[in-house]
Amino acid sequence: xxxxxxxxxxxxxxxGILSLALLGGCASSSDPATNLxxxxxxxxxxxxxxxxxxxxxxxxxxxxxxxxxRFLLPDPVQDSIRNALRNLNGPVILANDLLQGxxxxxxxxxxxxxxxxxxxxxxxxxxxxxxxxxxxxEDFGQTLAVWGVGEGFYLVIPLLGPSTARDGVxxxxxxxxxxxxxxxxxxxxxDDLELAAIxxxxxxxxxxxxxxxxxxxxxxxxxxxxxxxVRLRSLYRQxxxxxxxxxxxAEIPLPEFDEIPLPDPEEAGE
Amino acid sequence: xxxxxRRSLLAGLAAAAIVLPVMGLPARADIQQEADAxxxxxxxxxxxxxxxxxxxxxxxxxRFRQLIKESIDLPLVAQQILARNWRxxxxxxxxxxxxxxxxxLIVRFLPLFNDYKGETFDVVSTRTSTKNPNVxxxxxxxxxxxxxxxxxEWFMRKVGDGLLIYDxxxxxxxxxxxxxxxxxxxxxQNGGNVGDLTQQIEATxxxxxxxx
Numbered sequence: 218x219x220x221x222x223x224x225x226x227x228x229x230x231x232x233g234i235l236s237l238a239l240l241g242g243c244a245s246s247s248d249p250a251t252n253l254x255x256x257x258x259x260x261x262x263x264x265x266x267x268x269x270x271x272x273x274x275x276x277x278x279x280x281x282x283x284x285x286x287r288f289l290l291p292d293p294v295q296d297s298i299r300n301a302l303r304n305l306n307g308p309v310i311l312a313n314d315l316l317q318g319x320x321x322x323x324x325x326x327x328x329x330x331x332x333x334x335x336x337x338x339x340x341x342x343x344x345x346x347x348x349x350x351x352x353x354x355e356d357f358g359q360t361l362a363v364w365g366v367g368e369g370f371y372l373v374i375p376l377l378g379p380s381t382a383r384d385g386v387x388x389x390x391x392x393x394x395x396x397x398x399x400x401x402x403x404x405x406x407x408d409d410l411e412l413a414a415i416x417x418x419x420x421x422x423x424x425x426x427x428x429x430x431x432x433x434x435x436x437x438x439x440x441x442x443x444x445x446x447v448r449l450r451s452l453y454r455q456x457x458x459x460x461x462x463x464x465x466x467a468e469i470p471l472p473e474f475d476e477i478p479l480p481d482p483e484e485a486g487e
Numbered sequence: 488x489x490x491x492x493r494r495s496l497l498a499g500l501a502a503a504a505i506v507l508p509v510m511g512l513p514a515r516a517d518i519q520q521e522a523d524a525x526x527x528x529x530x531x532x533x534x535x536x537x538x539x540x541x542x543x544x545x546x547x548x549x550r551f552r553q554l555i556k557e558s559i560d561l562p563l564v565a566q567q568i569l570a571r572n573w574r575x576x577x578x579x580x581x582x583x584x585x586x587x588x589x590x591x592l593i594v595r596f597l598p599l600f601n602d603y604k605g606e607t608f609d610v611v612s613t614r615t616s617t618k619n620p621n622v623x624x625x626x627x628x629x630x631x632x633x634x635x636x637x638x639x640e641w642f643m644r645k646v647g648d649g650l651l652i653y654d655x656x657x658x659x660x661x662x663x664x665x666x667x668x669x670x671x672x673x674x675x676q677n678g679g680n681v682g683d684l685t686q687q688i689e690a691t692x693x694x695x696x697x698x699x
Contacts, residue, residue: 443670
């Protein structure tokens, strides 16, 4: 689908305009890192509507599919599927490692791709991890953040869920960087529709795998949230900030005090 | 004369530059060792008391309450979550919110001990705040329900002779930030009514929750 998309100049131009518009939103952000204290959610009404539709789809289709996937497939098979999907993302991760100047991580990604594509049987087995080349994720949204682009406004994308203006642009760019659509386009006789089916299927499988691994976590989040939309928005942003730091610890947060006495700990802890 | 004063000043600054960091080192090392010991002891106690499936749920919940009381600076956690709304709340509202928060933590985290499979609770690193020598962070790796190892960092501060936890983060996601974002969104919509927020939190809790 992406390769076909690229062949259409109008569609590519539209994507370019959309990207610039979204990045404009990012540029208006006051802080190049994340704005955890500021909801920065001017589209909240629309986002909540999309969130509700996504939630309905999750209840009706995604969660049952994820539960069935987990029930039918043994753990090693699920792990192999995830390994293969991660391996397919290797070139995109490598490109973003390089764009961020993360040479050591780029080397790890390259070694992972070579080892797992060969000894790991097309990525089904994560042999590289056993050799010390652990998996890490990277995407163009993170690259933009490293380049100093602010996250921009919060965005809930139909089917894909939480994102931001910057990460939405990143997702679009990653789909252009991904080499597999071009490889399939030039090495097979598949038409655009068949290519689209393959790549939608790949993304759907990624989504179901992630959902299947987090069924209990999401159930628990839903159960104890009084505003699930805001909770997910907060978790998404914090998680992205941690991903952008690549595991480097943030400054220790200092508690803020005021003059009002606290409740009696004896009573509060009884 | 002026030269002499300058020399004295320079000598003083040089001495301070050498002595002060050295003086700071033992204090930093002490609080980090204390944090390591505190967390290790708390983790071992949590595993022995909360993962024991032979005891009743009610008993384990009560043990968790006691553990929270002795390990977490709950009123401070509550104050951070409510942020500026803490100031406008009455003493009773602050108390009720703090208790509802405690019960939320129990509901959220006690089930993690149900699937305990012998994992250890090891402190892998500690660091002292660069801004406050009485504040320390310590990292533990814990096996998450999705089968992956989660990096948890605990933030503690000196209270009296010991340490108390005032926040923690799992893979960069902080407890207080998550709840602050959510609860303050509710408070913005209800005009800053902490009592109403507390009632909404209580509605998510099981009937067995102790709300006083």
